[in-house]
Amino acid sequence: MNSTHSQTAAPQSMALHMKGISKRFGPVQALTDVSLAVQTGTVHALVGENGAGKSTLMKILAGVYQPDTGAIEIGGQALTLETPGQAIEAGVSMIYQELDLAEDLTVAENIFLGAEPKGTLPFTVSHHQMAAQTRKLIQQYNFEIDPTARAETLPTGDCQIIEILKALRRNASIIVMDEPTSSLSERETARLFDVVRQLRAQGLCIIYISHRLEEIVELADEVSVLRDGRLVHAEAIAELDIPKIVHHMVGRELDDFFPERTLDIGAPLVQVSDLSSAAGVADISFDVCRGEIVGMAGLVGAGRTEVARAIFGVDKRTTGQVTLDGQELSIDSPRDAIASGIALLTEDRKRTGLCVQLPCSWNITLPNLQQIGMGSLIKPAKETTIAAEAGGRMAVKWTSPRALTESLSGGNQQKLLIARWLLANSAFMIFDEPTRGIDVGAKAEVYGLLNTLAEQGKAILFISSELPELFGIADRILVMRRGKLVGNLVTKETTPEKVMHLAAVEEG
């Protein structure tokens, strides 16, 4: 990449123009006549619900799929991108949500993977040159990263920087970032934004895909909105705000997302007192009433998930107790917790949620075999019926309850997990980031569900990193900071600024 040249180039020249792209997969029309115009030196946000066609469009740009119709121009030149290699050659680099770094290699080795500078002897690599060129790149963009550190030892934020450097090393002029902040802390996110702005200043263009509309308003210059495989809107950010973007995405207003809470809060059902765990949370006390949704806010690493894990018996409790309906519980494992009437929807669907190789029905009944009277003998036909009913309540889209779980889309997998815990019918339900990575429509369904559960008299603890949804649905908000509970606020009497201040005051 020739940065000095790009900086002097006319700022309004077209870096990428995808024209009239259509793509069909079997019976599914994934994209219909989509055009995307991206200017040089801009951050262009691509938004849309899951399944709107963002991934397909980007995979066409990356040379993974071929469009049925349409043309692609990069830097004014018409190109056909038949392989990912050709796309890279043309200056397109993708940074996927799941980073693919070689964890045992260093930063420099990752950046030059597959294109190592040759050493003086045949079949050798010049580590010296590699390090020197890496340092040069790092300096050019003012990044802060140690080229000799092994990827494994670095936080996710730094790994993203490695991916960006890899793209720059390949002379990328267009970098596509797919949900880059989904696993970053607030601070890492802020740093990533600085990096993105830096790249923009150097004349690159960034196509930025995110569900977090706040980020898009903050970062993007222009926004293209996809809905059902069509481009429904494209405009400069100055003319847009979050409600307008949402309106284009779903054809509804933001306020419609959150159900009206008819406050019918009963007596305290769950009492957590002086809870501490080996995982670093200390002296946590709070209660949750019947019919109440208690939100839990805090920065990444503040110990919110650890509170849930300590209650649920995943992490060992060192002090404290949990009472449910006046009864002190003795919980040493998730098994005990489930038997006591507690459910935990974990934040990491893949790692701690689903057995994806198994049929959907098996995942629904897994913690519920006792509950549905199959604790000693499973009756497959009856199990399928029960699972179909539970999945139906969450409107899981599957070909059959016997279909393998891995055949479901991410949003549907999340619904499947929720269906599991609905079937468990626990009195106290903990939802840890239930809306992470799912689209706006599915989020609205989750909010509606939380409301319904509360109306049924359940006690709900709702952990979330997104303040708008906490303020939209929670009756009270607990704030965590560094393993301690630092706030217990009635939602109506507080503000997002107050919560943020409590959560972050030591950081700021």
Added chain:
Amino acid sequence: MNRFIRQLLPFATLTLIVAALSALEPDTFLTAENFLNVLSRSSVNGIIAMGMTAVIISGGIDLSVGSMMAMAGMVGAGFMLKVGGTEPGAASMLLGTIVGIGAGALCGLLNGTLITKLKLPPFIVTLGTMSAFRGTSYIINSSKMYDVPSYTLLGQSNLFGMPVSVWILAIVVLIGFLILKYTPLGRYTYAIGSNREAAFHAGVNVDRNLIAIYSLTGMFVGLAAMIQTSRTISAQPTAGISLELDIIAAVVIGGASLSGGRGTVIGTIVGTLLISFLRNGCTLLGISTNIQLVVIGAIIIGAVALDQVARSKAEAG
């Protein structure tokens, strides 16, 4: 649909092999006697393979089954002779059989306990116990075997026209099938193998289930050891050397995944029979055992390769 075809694959291969051998050697191969002979020879492997199937579905492996079989046989036969003298009576033989099965179960319990309580990989633990059990089976009678000439019931007699060992195999297959398909233990085995963390978070007592699976495998090995002892009317400390590889091969040919979460009892029994018929056919055709080894190796790789192709097609479609 694709999943169905995939599960059918080992069965189709087995049918093909049996059909081909029937055509080539109608007089010697295609006889009830020969079939019962093959089944009877499959009984030891088949019984152990039932346990191995559960172990592999749970994401583990048990390398110690061969040594364990030698040791359980030595313990069982040794007990018979100790209690009943050189010509043990029916009661001592029954007692010895139970002790042999119990010895296997204890070995399995040891494997399961080490794996879960010390949080060691099953490969390492059973590699270690493979050596230790083998050593123990030599130590028991100072490297000599035990002769039990009157112990013929399990390995050499018939019941309703079928060898007793085949009846036992049929019962064990049925038990294995019922456990994996209809009990929480079986269901949790699949869940643990597919995603251990997720199973734990869904309330599965992972350790207890794993210990149960390895113990059950040990028990099946003990039973197989007593059948083997009866077949040869002696317990030999060298029994079952490299048997574990045959067993693992049968399970894998049957469609189980070594990374866990996948496998069936039916597939495994088909895999076991496939290897047995192949051996039998090669022998009848006068193909040397050396070539048999090569053929079986090719079948293992071919079966897994075909399975992979079918899987990636299923994923693409």
